[in-house]
Ligand code: NAD
């Protein structure tokens with residue numbers, strides 16, 4: 001029986017005479033339902049469960065304070081509880097305002113972890129939750145961070161920079177979310193002028209889950225702005241070639257169907273971007289027997305798409321006939337408000353990339369004479385935008401990632417691969433505290449170990465090389481650790 005948090009046991013003093021619960025979820029009474037689904041998911045996450053079995057008794061992360069900023073789903077609940085099993089002291093927030101599964105958050109909170117996440121957060125809520133996940137009751141911060149997209153890492157670094165140069169907080173924000181971040185940092189700076197310098201010195205490293213977060217880390221490293229080491233989990237083969245490809249192959253159609261209940265077969269679908277996510281997304285739409293078109297900027301990926309049988313064209317070319325648009329580029333302004341003004345009536349527009357800037361949502365909302373109607377609320381956000389000429393388009397999840405905003409994201413087995421890498425990355429940081437600041441990848445041997453942990457579940461029987469074969473092909477017999485030049 002998991003301990004259910006009682007009001008008294010989980011209060012923290014915020015000001016003299018004032019205390020709040022050291023977690024914030026939609027409804028703690030959902031914990032029982034969450035625990036049932038966590039129990040089912042554990043059977044589908046052999047990699048994570050194997051790390052509990054292998055390392056649980058050693059407690060390799062004993063006393064390590066870890067903040068997570070990663071979609072608070074059933075699968076993430078098992079990542080969190082694995083970190084706790086390995087000895088960590090964990091606080092958690094989601095990395096998206098729509099991706100939390102409230103019953104999972106409740107189950108983890110009821111088990112004693114400080115979770116600050118609920119589906120349908122405002123942006124003010126979201127950034128305050130991120131701050132609370134980064135701040136222990138005694139005012140200290142984490143030793144390590146699990147990040148997905150880099151928002152927790154951003155808050156630490158921007159807060160730190162603003163303590164050196166407070167004028168940064170008066171800069172022109174450029175958009176509403178950035179203004180919300182600046183306002184939060186101003187409040188923190190007033191209350192505790194050295195907060196971020198104090199906590200940053202105890203942060204040893206961050207493990208970054210996704211492509212866009214890795215891009216941000218590399219940009220920061222190139223500007224020598226990084227305050228601590230970073231592990232690029234995304235580029236572990238058993239993460240990006242599984243989660244990004246097969247996870248999206250499963251969860252993209254799930255999101256579109258839950259949102260719109262629309263027939264996909266026979267429709268024309270435009271997939272923007274043919275990287276890992278685009279490959280899985282395009283395949284998923286082909287599996288639905290849609291006519292699939294791809295847009296790309298990279299000639300190699302464009303050639304791959306063409307050789308895979310997809311017609312490669314521009315968004316502009318597809319405007320007269322495409323029924324469904326999906327962005328998965330990690331870029332910005334891929335679908336513009338002008339594009340949407342020229343789309344077919346009843347076109348469906350969604351994004352499966354990490355951030356909501358792939359589609360020009362603010363510009364759409366500011367379009368002269370546009371009419372916005374809510375079709376479904378934050379449980380599965382669907383809005384209809386009607387243009388002055390009478391044609392309408394549907395925007396899913398307000399341009400945020402549709403598989404987690406309108407559905408439940410990737411299935412557990414896929415996330416087990418990603419999150420086993422996260423566990424290994426967190427242990428790697430803890431075992432290499434003196435590593436020079438930079439962005440690193442996990443050792444290739446670990447990648448293959450992660451794959452091995454998942455083979456039995458799918459009934460895979462691996463072929464064993466003979467010594468002669470190993471000698472001929474140049475791989476060590478104890479395991480075919482391919483040289484780095486191998487591409488998957
Ligand atoms: P990737 O770099 O492998 O692929 C992105 C592709 O988009 C590249 O091939 C690039 O050439 C192309 N591209 C860039 N700008 C473009 C433009 N203007 N038009 C057309 N194509 C363009 O990245 P990825 O791993 O596929 O990830 C894509 C996004 O999805 C990232 O933001 C990542 O963080 C996110 N992601 C989301 C999920 C999810 O569950 N929703 C899972 C994994 C990754």
Ligand code: 3DD
Pocket residue numbers: 070071072073074075076148209210211243244247354404408409410411415418
């Ligand atoms: N992501 C997709 N499905 C998820 C789930 N069920 N739980 C947690 C996170 C989930 C997002 C991941 O694919 C993340 O690794 C990313 O965005 O790259």
